[in-house]
Amino acid sequence: MMFDGLVMAAVATEFRQNLLGARVDKIYQPSKLELIMTMRQPGRNITVIASCQPEAARVHITHTERKNPLVPPAFCMLLRKYLIGSRVMHVKQLGLDRILMITFLRSREDTPKTLVVEVMGRHSNIALVDDASSMILDSIKHISADVSRVRQMGPGIQYVQPPAQDKLNIVFVSKEDLDNVLCKSQENTPSMSLSRFLVSSLAGFGRESADRVLREAGLVPDNPCSELDPDSRGRLWDVLMRLADSIRNGSFLPCPSELLDSAYSLKNEEYALSRQKAELLDAVDSNIARCKRKWKAQDDEISQANQDLESRKLGELILANAPRIGTGMSSATLTDYFDPQGKDIEVPLDPTLSASENAQRYFKRYARAKRVLETAALQVTMTQAELEYLEQVSITIQHADTQRELGAIRVELTEQGYLQAVAEKTAKRKRPKAKGEVALLSFTVHDYTVIVGRNNKENDLITMKISRPDDIWMHARGIPGAHVVLRTGQTKDEVSEGALLVAAGIAAYFSKGRTDSKVAVDYTLRKHVKKPRGARPGMVTYDHQRTVMASPNLPVSGIMQ
Template sequence: MPFDGFFTHAMVHELNQTLQGGRVSKVNQPYPAEMVMVIRANRHNYSLLISANPSYPRIQITQIPYQNPAVPSNFAMTMRKYLEGALVKEVAQIENDRIVKLTFSTLDELGDPLELVMMVEIMARHSNVTLVNAKTGKIIDAIKHVGSDVNRVRLLLPGAAFIMPPKQPRFNPYLPNQIYSDLVRELKDDPIQLAKKLQASYQGLAPETASELAAELLASDSLPSAYQTFLRHFEAPQPVLITNEKNKTSFAAFTPINTADLKVQSFATLSELLDAYYVNKAQSDRTKELAGQVLKVVHNELKKDQRKMKKFQKELADAADADRYRIRGELLTTWLHQVPRGAQSVELPNFYDENRPLKITLQPDLSPSRNAQKYFTRYNKLKASVKYVNEQMAITQKEIDYFETILSQIDLANPSDVQEIRLELQQQGYIKAKHKKGKKQRKIPVSKPEVFHAADGTVILVGKNNLQNDRLSFKTANKNEIWLHVKDMPGSHVVIRDSNPSKETILQAAQLAAWFSKGRDSAHVSVDYLPVKNLHKPSGAKPGFVTFRGQKTLSVTPKKLPN
């Protein structure tokens, strides 16, 4: 069941019961299209997540932690100015549509009462969050600005008059009606067509919800009773997470009629249900969204380095053929008296291949001896360049390995990890740091590695980015503890907090190291392990880069342990 008008109805009922009368204490915008308001109500702090993300738009109370960006957005600053300290008067739904109206009561700058309305539109790519002055009807700000170049009728810009989205010509299902009864009589033998007609007739009815309504109507002897029972599902929901035989999950406000071959998990609230459903889906999307600039920088640097490598490889290929220039110089020097001045080429006996004379190209404006010298100069330059080119190729290859490691870390990262990856690239000079005039830049602390436990309870730490890896390997870990890393590919630093772990613990830590690496999807991954004291970080090396000796290697299948 998607987040349609009926699910919105149930969620609004839950939020109104929980948050009405509460006071906004904090407003944050951890992700570009999402905001979080901390509301103190009934002696509890609730984090209200309002998302206009086109893939996962919703409104709910969340317990999933988030990390704020170093510099708050203009939208976040505006919301803090108007909403912090405001009372939540009401959470309401506009008819049975996917529009939620939050009404706040606060004081303006002069201390006079001020009523604010936040309109949350849960409409896929058209989703938005807009704060409006209730008295004037003017928009204070919107999380997504929509100008006249996008929509000439409905501007969503500060100072513009707020206009409701176009209303669909469908009936509000919570008003008295007999539409369902007429449709069942007409289409009782065609459940699929009945569901389509119900969806076309009522507001807020997604295809899955319409199919469930059709099934309940057809299974009952009393149509009015079945219809009212269906509506009551959203007044007193029993949230469930449904997993089908293909391991795909969906959420619903109540258990569907047909649950054969389905795994059903119950939750106390709709918000807890959405946290469970979105914990991986939304986190992955948020990570990619936050990592947009990082990915662009990394891909651009990788392309530059790959072009460099092709250039160096061509130079090495030319240097490998340097002897052809030496031979031509030697032949010109040996047979100098046979070389006519002003000639464009000459054919001379070749003492390296007596059966085949060699034709040599000349520059007619140079003397024969100068032509010979030019060939020797070219030969010497190519031979001398080999050492330099090899050095530059080694440096460039290290940089390619570094950026491939960054890409691998982003694939495995949480949103909080992306900020540290960005910070690392700023420290390395790949991303320019933003500084606001007159404000001291807030230092981002390096977060702690992820903690896991082996079967015997031994703690295993896993670094999720290079800054964490360096701190874990050279500051957190003791010298006799065991360090692990996948062999010859990007991956996390892993430390077993024990100087003499069991073979089973080493195996489980190796499986973790393989899981948090580029080889996660492989069946067999080689993992090196050794005491931390055998690690070394070369001077000037990039974050996360280490050298080591005395390692042992084992092959494992990647597997994530419970935290």
């Protein structure tokens, strides 16, 4: 639902019907660009949200609860200072713009204060203005001259309304004015669509409102305005006048807050999920890049160590030819006694060292290379295991659909040391422990139950604790993915090929190969799956496997939580 000037008109009407005379009880700021105000009317509380988040800028009555932060921001503290205990005196919309002004008064001795909510996409803002001086007491976003030369917002700055747009207001417009604007548009921009014409010519119209009006008038929104004949103009005028009447009498879009609350609650959940995913992926991806750099450095070190194994031979040759080597020589041509053919070899030397010291330098290089090679294999294996684990976590994050799943991943990453634990000031309060078992994702496939691990802890749980030795364990071959277990129960009958293919499709779907047409999936009995000592969550080894090619798909029915 697009929040345009017409929606703001409906919100303003609803505010006048519900908020006039209401006393401000509570104010808090749940996020940097979001404000919550609770107002008291006889027998009921009314909560208002005002947000200037670019992707969800709006103002309306809300029933959605939000967390009150422990430490209120400075803007919130200022609003509490001036508005707590005051009452709503006026609610005004600036024309049909997306600007709402709510005026509060605490007592007759006080100066009225106006909360200005500007819903203008990335330029949205919320400001508290002193009515006597028109001075901004503070704004939720400070806009300096460096950011905007046209209009600044911040404490001590005179409040100036946004520059007026040269658009018609349908509440006051005449048919002649609308015809004149349409004629100019048909002459100058005949290919402009009807929808775009309304948006660019009439105040308060967004694309959704324009399309709705045009369809009600029997017109196609994408048709060019040059095709608008007199009959079509008449139908459009009638619809616009009915809309203007509904705005004047307050019948346009009754109960807009319910629609906005529902639409933006879902949008906020999607945004919060996307934001949490991005945060976790950023942490995981940076560690994946670190592991890859570490692996390359280890490979380079191993390569250099293999070359340095020749240093022992060079040291022996220097000692054997020590009388021929003097200080100041940068290299020496020596007979290679280790070569059956006795060929000469050029040996680089440090001219500042004697023959004996040069030999010792080569022996030290050899000793270091030997130490590196003794531990390198283990270090590379550990780096590869960490990289495999992080890539698995990355896929799990990308496939997560709920904040609960992301929360479990965040706990796992914190326990593994990839994220710092957030020290809350409420840590002294003991959080209630979750009751019952973890809600696992499962499917019914050909009368079998198939369980899926949506994170590494769930992978460990279903593989190492829940599944039985004769259950069938599945995993996408060679790529990150979820553990999938097909529970065979007590039956000794062989699982049908159809059930195996469907279960393999689930394993392919919950893997990095989700977008591929076919994915190789390994399956084996659970008793052939082992977890190495000290392995990270979700990391296992397996054998006795078979491989099947499966399409990444979920069963049409039979999904259980």
